[in-house]
Amino acid sequence: MxxxxxxxxxxxxxxxxxxxxxxxxxxxxxxxxxxxxxYLVMGSSQSMRTAWIEDMLSLVPPIxxxxxxxxxxxxxxxxxxxxxxxATSVAFFAGAVALCAMGGILLVESIHKLILREHPTxxxxxxxxxxxxxxxxxxxxxxxxxxxVLLGRLKTPLARSLHDHVLHVDADMNRADWLTAVGAAVxxxxxxxxxxxxxxxxxxxxxxxxxxxxxxxLRQVMADMLDEAPQLVDGSAREGLxxxxxxxxxxxxxxxxxxxxxxxxxxxxxxxxFVVPTDARELIPRIQDAVEGARxxxxxxxDLTIMPVESLNPVPPKNAPGE
Amino acid sequence: xxxxxxxGWPCLAVAVFVLAACGVPRDPENSLERIRQTGVIRAGIxxxxxxxxxAGGPEAEVITAFAQSLGARVEWHHASESTLFxxxxxxxxxxxxxxxxxxxxxxxxxxxxxxxxxxxxxKHVMAVAPGENRLLLEIERVLRAHAPAVAARVGxxxxx
Numbered sequence: 235m236x237x238x239x240x241x242x243x244x245x246x247x248x249x250x251x252x253x254x255x256x257x258x259x260x261x262x263x264x265x266x267x268x269x270x271x272x273y274l275v276m277g278s279s280q281s282m283r284t285a286w287i288e289d290m291l292s293l294v295p296p297i298x299x300x301x302x303x304x305x306x307x308x309x310x311x312x313x314x315x316x317x318x319x320x321a322t323s324v325a326f327f328a329g330a331v332a333l334c335a336m337g338g339i340l341l342v343e344s345i346h347k348l349i350l351r352e353h354p355t356x357x358x359x360x361x362x363x364x365x366x367x368x369x370x371x372x373x374x375x376x377x378x379x380x381x382x383v384l385l386g387r388l389k390t391p392l393a394r395s396l397h398d399h400v401l402h403v404d405a406d407m408n409r410a411d412w413l414t415a416v417g418a419a420v421x422x423x424x425x426x427x428x429x430x431x432x433x434x435x436x437x438x439x440x441x442x443x444x445x446x447x448x449x450x451x452l453r454q455v456m457a458d459m460l461d462e463a464p465q466l467v468d469g470s471a472r473e474g475l476x477x478x479x480x481x482x483x484x485x486x487x488x489x490x491x492x493x494x495x496x497x498x499x500x501x502x503x504x505x506x507x508f509v510v511p512t513d514a515r516e517l518i519p520r521i522q523d524a525v526e527g528a529r530x531x532x533x534x535x536x537d538l539t540i541m542p543v544e545s546l547n548p549v550p551p552k553n554a555p556g557e
Numbered sequence: 558x559x560x561x562x563x564x565g566w567p568c569l570a571v572a573v574f575v576l577a578a579c580g581v582p583r584d585p586e587n588s589l590e591r592i593r594q595t596g597v598i599r600a601g602i603x604x605x606x607x608x609x610x611x612a613g614g615p616e617a618e619v620i621t622a623f624a625q626s627l628g629a630r631v632e633w634h635h636a637s638e639s640t641l642f643x644x645x646x647x648x649x650x651x652x653x654x655x656x657x658x659x660x661x662x663x664x665x666x667x668x669x670x671x672x673x674x675x676x677x678x679x680k681h682v683m684a685v686a687p688g689e690n691r692l693l694l695e696i697e698r699v700l701r702a703h704a705p706a707v708a709a710r711v712g713x714x715x716x717x
Binding site for chain 1: 581582583584585586587665666667668669670671685686687688689690693694697698701717
């Protein structure tokens with residue numbers, strides 16, 4: 235099969251990608267340190283345990299980004315004619331399923347603890363030769379675990395500029411991390427005040443949030459796999475590119491009407507355009523010029539197939555019953 | 558958001574100070590407060606030489622010392638290990654001793670102290686009612702102080 239053209243990022247986006255990669259490495263290192271510290275001070279607090287697992291799950295998007303980005307840049311080939319940009323979706327799907335499953339399990343766990351009226355024991359820890367309440371150490375670690383919020387704020391604009399869905403999900407999760415940390419801190423502080431149930435309640439809220447995150451991601455990745463009409467990476471609106479391509483074609487002097495069908499292939503857009511020519515002279519060179527012009531519209535517009543048609547009337551359904 | 562970030566750290570420091578001043582952590586079931594008021598600590602004991610004997614033993618003496626530090630007396634309940642653990646879980650006892658180790662399967666449901674004594678590869682602990690964190694901290698304090706003396710009597714090495 236004939237592969238789509240090779241795709242390179244423009245130099246300015248290349249620099250942004252290098253920056254995003256650096257930030258993702260920092261994120262992984264930082265999260266690992268948070269996870270290690272939380273393990274040391276976990277005690278039997280359910281909200282700490284839930285926050286700890288949440289932090290482990292928030293490793294999935296940065297790792298998916300770091301592993302999948304080199305794969306997505308492999309050249310399209312006979313075997314993979316559409317390229318490898320969807321590699322991220324696979325990693326992403328696994329992450330979304332993990333979030334849903336763990337969130338559900340943790341939610342059941344915290345409800346179970348609430349029903350059994352389990353009082354979390356948070357004892358002492360020896361720090362530098364002094365015994366202090368472990369709860370203080372937990373609160374300190376949770377405060378330290380809040381900092382990825384700042385990384386998330388750096389990633390959001392990068393995700394938009396690079397049109398990278400995984401990077402955007404990662405930024406979102408980092409921004410949600412501080413909510414998790416605050417939730418867990420409320421649980422631990424509650425235990426400090428003798429409100430044993432606040433720990434399980436806080437854990438339940440965090441677990442519900444993890445499940446909700448997983449559900450959102452699952453819905454997003456499914457929509458990607460079904461080639462939903464292209465959206466902005468934050469899902470706030472329709473992507474404007476298809477309309478721009480259509481307007482460009484419609485404005486060509488030899489075109490009476492035009493429409494497009496584009497799919498978001500990860501970082502690139504590929505698709506078809508249907509044009510109604512006003513006159514059919516020199517159609518082949520005109521179509522070739524139009525393809526080049528459309529590809530120049532945007533750095534993500536990788537390949538367009540232009541099909542001249544009589545009219546834009548819908549094609550009749552295939553194998554429809556009762557014909 | 559920027560206000561939160563600027564105010565976050567000082568607020569946290571103030572919060573920690575205020576919480577520490579309120580006697581955090583507190584006991585959800587008010588065990589320590591009740592012991593101070595009634596002057597009675599309800600302690601479980603199961604005999605396991607050399608840690609505990611029918612007459613007391615070094616671990617029981619730690620509890621007696623703890624009670625004295627609060628101006629309370631010890632009301633001893635002799636029973637098997639599993640009976641003691643059940644009673645702790647229901648808050649019918651405050652603390653229990655009997656040569657317990659930290660690999661005890663009941664551990665996660667109780668408030669175990671940190672190990673205070675190591676013999677071979679066994680780490681010895683005492684059991685407190687679950688989630689009574691203030692009581693646990695106070696017992697730990699006395700236990701740490703007595704660990705070397707207990708270790709000297711039963712063998713093994715004290716842990717800090």
